[in-house]
Amino acid sequence: xxxxxxxxxxxxxxxxxxxxxxxxxxxxxxxxxxxxxxxxxxxxxxxxxxxxxxxxxxxxxxxxxxxxxxxxxxxxxxxxxxxxxxxxxxxxxxxxxxxxxxxxxxxxxxxxxxxxxxxxxxxxxxxxxxxxxxxxxxxxxxxxxxxxxxxxxxxxxxxxxxxxxxxxxxxxxxxxxxxx
Numbered sequence: 001x002x003x004x005x006x007x008x009x010x011x012x013x014x015x016x017x018x019x020x021x022x023x024x025x026x027x028x029x030x031x032x033x034x035x036x037x038x039x040x041x042x043x044x045x046x047x048x049x050x051x052x053x054x055x056x057x058x059x060x061x062x063x064x065x066x067x068x069x070x071x072x073x074x075x076x077x078x079x080x081x082x083x084x085x086x087x088x089x090x091x092x093x094x095x096x097x098x099x100x101x102x103x104x105x106x107x108x109x110x111x112x113x114x115x116x117x118x119x120x121x122x123x124x125x126x127x128x129x130x131x132x133x134x135x136x137x138x139x140x141x142x143x144x145x146x147x148x149x150x151x152x153x154x155x156x157x158x159x160x161x162x163x164x165x166x167x168x169x170x171x172x173x174x175x176x177x178x179x180x
Contacts, residue, residue, distance in 0.1 A: 008104040022064030054110035065111040094158035109156035
């Protein structure tokens with residue numbers, strides 16, 4: 001399991017060396033009572049069921065990627081891969097050859113989005129809100145419709161880890177340009 005995540009971090013480094021060099025990744029049992037209490041208090045119960053989370057998104061002073069991975073999910077390789085693969089098969093996440101690449105690229109992209117200049121973020125949000133772009137967003141994934149930030153992260157993961165058809169998607173191409 002750790003080898004797959006480690007390999008995915010190396011692949012991230014081959015695309016965005018600076019982001020990978022600053023990457024901190026930890027595992028945590030998301031079902032610990034203290035974590036569940038924090039989840040209910042701050043995240044409305046959405047956190048504990050996830051595969052991983054970008055801490056950078058929620059902590060204003062962290063500028064490098066810090067990713068927490070769900071330890072219970074990671075402890076069972078088949079559960080981890082099959083569970084995430086099902087979400088890809090139904091269109092909730094983009095189709096990716098390696099589910100761990102998807103996870104690492106998606107969560108690391110939150111750091112880029114958070115630290116993006118106001119001009120770039122305004123441009124991305126405007127593109128995201130424009131109704132005529134909905135089919136392009138849906139081509140990336142259903143999760144892309146949640147908000148502009150998730151759309152950016154899904155688009156980055158789709159472009160770098162996904163099937164070939166994502167490279168011609170306008171959102172994925174724009175996310176690639178904003179990724180640096």
